[in-house]
Structures are given as C-alpha cells and as structure tokens.
Amino acid sequence: MWSKKDNKKTYFTEIYTQNFEYIYGYIFARTAGNRELTEEIVQETFAAAWSAIDRFNGKSTYATWLCSIAKNKLRESYRKTIYREKLELSDRDKLEEYADHFDLEKMVIDNETRLYVLEVLESMNPLYRYALIMKYIDGMSVKEISKVLGKTSKAIDGVLQRAKITFAKGYLSLEMKRNDENNE
Amino acid sequence: MMKIMSERALEGLIKTIESEVRIPEGIEEKILVRVFASESEHDPYLMPFERFVYEKPLRIAACISVAISGMLWSVMGGSFANWLIGFIR
Numbered sequence: 244m245w246s247k248k249d250n251k252k253t254y255f256t257e258i259y260t261q262n263f264e265y266i267y268g269y270i271f272a273r274t275a276g277n278r279e280l281t282e283e284i285v286q287e288t289f290a291a292a293w294s295a296i297d298r299f300n301g302k303s304t305y306a307t308w309l310c311s312i313a314k315n316k317l318r319e320s321y322r323k324t325i326y327r328e329k330l331e332l333s334d335r336d337k338l339e340e341y342a343d344h345f346d347l348e349k350m351v352i353d354n355e356t357r358l359y360v361l362e363v364l365e366s367m368n369p370l371y372r373y374a375l376i377m378k379y380i381d382g383m384s385v386k387e388i389s390k391v392l393g394k395t396s397k398a399i400d401g402v403l404q405r406a407k408i409t410f411a412k413g414y415l416s417l418e419m420k421r422n423d424e425n426n427e
Numbered sequence: 428m429m430k431i432m433s434e435r436a437l438e439g440l441i442k443t444i445e446s447e448v449r450i451p452e453g454i455e456e457k458i459l460v461r462v463f464a465s466e467s468e469h470d471p472y473l474m475p476f477e478r479f480v481y482e483k484p485l486r487i488a489a490c491i492s493v494a495i496s497g498m499l500w501s502v503m504g505g506s507f508a509n510w511l512i513g514f515i516r
Contacts, residue, residue, distance in 0.1 A: 256459065263455050268448040276444060278451070282458065289462045357443040364444070379441040411432035414440060 255293055258305050266309050273317050273376050275364035284320055288313045318391050324369040325392060355421070363413035371406035378403060 267285055274280040291312050299308060364372050370392070377383045377391065389399040480487050500507045 259459055264450060267450055271448045272445045286458050286461050289458065290465050293462050357446060360440050360443050375441055379438045380445060407437055411437060
C-alpha cells in the first residue's frame with residue numbers, strides 16, 4: 244500500500260491533523276478535563292492508529308475509526324484507575340433526602356459552570372466519575388457500564404445513585420461558595 | 428427519596444464538559460512527534476519482504492534450503508543424492 248515510508252507518514256500526518264481536535268475533545272470530556280491523562284490517551288490512540296493504518300479497511304471514516312480506538316484506550320484507562328484506587332464509600336456518599344431545589348432553567352451554563360463541573364468530577368472517586376461520564380456523555384446503559392467496568396449491574400446501579408448525590412453535593416457547595424463570594 | 432438535583436439538571440451539567448476545548452499550543456505537534464518516535468523505538472518500519480523475513484524466519488530458511496537443493500540437483504544430477512548422503516554422514 245505504501246511505496247515509501249515517507250508517503251505513509253505524510254498520509255498519516257494529514258489524517259492526524261484533520262482529526263486531532265475532534266479526538267482531543269472527545270478524550271478530554273471523557274477524562275473529566277484531566278489534561279495530562281488526555282494527552283496520554285490521545286498519544287496512545289494515534290500510536291495505535293499509526294501501527295494499524297495498513298489494516299484500516301475503509302468501511303468507516305477515519306474519525307469513527309479513531310474514535311473507536313480512543314474508546315478502547317479510555318476503557319483501559321478507566322479500569323486501571325478504578326482498580327488502583329480502592330473504592331471507599333464515606334459517610335458523605337450516603338443516600339440522603341434533600342429538597343429538589345435545583346432548577347435547570349435558572350442555571351446559567353457558562354464557562355465558570357463548566358469549570359466547576361470539571362472540578363467536582365475531578366475530586367470524585369474515579370469509579371463514580373467514570374460511571375457518570377459513561378451514563379451521561381456516552382449514553383450507556385447500566386448493563387453496558389457494568390460490562391466495561393467488570394462489575395455487576397446491581398453494583399453499578401448503586402454506584403450511579405451515590406455518584407449523582409456526590410456530584411450534586413459537590414456542585415452545589417461550589418455554587419454556594421461562588422454566590423457568597425459575589426455577595427461579599 | 429427526594430433528589431438533591433433533578434436528573435435533567437445533572438445531565439445538563441455533566442454534558443457541559445463536552446463543549447469546545449481549548450487545546451494548549453504546540454501540543455498537536457508534540458504528540459505527533461511522540462507517536463512517530465514510539466513507533467521507531469518499538470516497531471521499526473519494514474518493507475513487506477523484510478517484515479516477512481523478520482516474522483517468519485523458518486519459512487524463509489526452508490525456502491532457501493529447497494532452492495539450493497534444487498539448484499545442486501540440477502547441476503549434479505544423479506550424483507546429488509550420493510553427495511548429500513556423504514555430506515550428512
């Protein structure tokens with residue numbers, strides 16, 4: 244397929260340039276904005292693509308192909324991170340009753356909000372973080388998440404419940420802090 | 428159980444992380460260099476024939492030995508068998 248190494252490199256560089264931003268953004272969101280991890284997975288994704296470029300069958304677009312490689316690399320990373328950090332459920336993760344006082348319509352989605360979301364996700368247990376990302380960003384079902392993370396559906400159900408509460412509490416406390424600062 | 432935040436609000440918030448990302452300057456070039464560098468360290472670029480020789484050395488050795496035997500047979504004719512037996516002994 245390639246007469247010379249340089250031809251292959253030029254061709255790959257073109258694909259790389261066309262898809263870099265998309266793949267970077269895709270991975271960035273799914274690592275909850277962790278720049279270091281994003282860089283690592285982006286590199287692993289393109290390195291895998293570079294070594295397999297001869298086997299690309301052309302049945303999908305390069306973006307789709309790269310995305311599926313990135314998805315696998317992300318899942319490997321999720322599993323590694325989750326098993327490295329033991330899941331410990333603290334008291335603050337317990338299911339508690341709260342008034343439903345958070346209204347999406349009143350919520351201003353600005354860059355600051357996004358930064359808060361990233362901050363809260365980053366501070367969460369990796370299992371909670373990745374369960375939320377898979378559920379809300381990738382739209383995966385509980386069964387699918389349980390397969391990726393090697394846990395039972397029941398366990399993931401519980402994890403998601405706790406993750407939602409941890410996230411909501413973390414976000415609301417940041418919101419309150421922001422409001423206090425604005426009032427001062 | 429009442430919720431601290433509605434499902435919709437939570438989903439809306441989490442989805443904000445999918446918005447446009449500012450890529451640090453120079454990172455695209457840096458990663459590309461690393462991708463090519465890692466390939467040359469672990470999997471040097473080989474021509475298809477070189478790759479075949481590298482991956483299937485036994486097949487190559489068998490092909491070479493059959494070719495040499497055939498050549499010697501054609502040159503030596505009937506005495507090739509005697510020569511081979513003598514060579515092995």
